[in-house]
Amino acid sequence: MSDSVIALSVNVEEDLLPLSALLHQRGVPHRIFEEGGKQVLEVQSGEQQARQVAALYQSWRKGDVRIELPEGRAPRVSPSRGVRWRQAPVTVGLVLLSILGFLLVYMGAPLSWIAQLTFTPVSLVQGNLQFMPMDGQYWRLLTPAFLHFGWLHIVFNALWLWELGARVERVMGSPNMVGLFCVIALVSNTSQYVFGGPGLFGGMSGVVYGLLGFSWVAPLLQPRWPIQPARAIMLLMIGWLVVCLVGLVEVLGFGAIANAAHLGGLICGAALGAAFGALSRATESKS
Secondary structure, X not given: OOOOEEEEEEEOOOOOHHHHHHHHHOOXXXXXXXXXXXXXXXXXXXXXXXXXXXHHHHHHHHOOOOOOOOOOOOOOOOOOOOOOHHXXXXXXXXXXXXXXXXXXXXXXOOHHHHOOOOOOOEEEEOOEEEEOOOOOOHHHHOHHHHOOOOHHHHHHHHHHHHHHHHHHHXXXXXXXXXXXXXXXXXXHHHHHHHHHOOOOOOOOHHHHHHHHHHHHHHHHHOOOOOOOOOHHXXXXXXXXXXXXXXXXXXXXXXXXXXXXXXXXXXXXXXXXXXXXXXXXXXXXHHO
């Protein structure tokens, strides 16, 4: 469903079977599935069709429209859970690029290769790392996100990137996912450089926190987007951020943490979520 749009997101206890039957009668291609503890109805024909289905649902619930199920016929309800990889090609690509960045470090690639991905050019001079100006090499604003320096680093970032990114991409679309990655990576990497100074930093965690902020705030303004993480995930991620900010992780010997990247990504993602959600609601109110 390349042009699919979420029309409804309701409690799983609610029976959408009659509504689905009516949509089938009217020739409206759609599917119903469970995601994130919600029951989601998705249509194929764009935003206008989604708004019409949402209005029909409201009329049905108010009693203005009566729906009777035809005997012996039941609409097909898709039981799919989660997000298939084909629905999130950008997220899959980001995970694969992160794995390649990790392999560069893990396999002991020359520093000159790794330095192509760092925020600023770096070389080894008399046993010390020497950082140089970016000098117009603007791809470096994004590429530190692909560098990972340990197994735990890449495993956890890849898992959280898939958990949050694939869900956002399926609802918002691949072009928007590309835009979100670019903006959040730029802000998180630049934040780390500005507040942490020149250094060898990297990882997708700034983007992960940005996606967390986006998927947290956007559904508050646009409830039709079922991308909000479970409360347990929110508490876990924010709790880990606080633990890192107070320095406990470094005291325990887990190494330096790019706190500025995490916090910058979270704030950036939340701001983008507010902007996207507000714009969507404003567009709906005008139509």
